[in-house]
Amino acid sequence: MEKWKCSVCGYVYDPAVGVPKDNIAHGIPFEKLPDDWVCPLCGVSKSDFEKE
Numbered sequence: 001m002e003k004w005k006c007s008v009c010g011y012v013y014d015p016a017v018g019v020p021k022d023n024i025a026h027g028i029p030f031e032k033l034p035d036d037w038v039c040p041l042c043g044v045s046k047s048d049f050e051k052e
């Protein structure tokens, strides 16, 4: 699965890891995250992420 990077802070969403602190389990592709999901570090929306 593809990693997606926040263009603002550089945080990388890795589906193999998920976001444990936000209760996002591993194995969820970026595309399947809720539309209102935001960067766990800086809070921008999914549209500010780009494929790594």
Ligand SMILES: [Zn+2]
Binding pocket: 006, 007, 008, 009, 010, 011, 039, 040, 041, 042, 043, 044
């Ligand atoms: Zn960010």
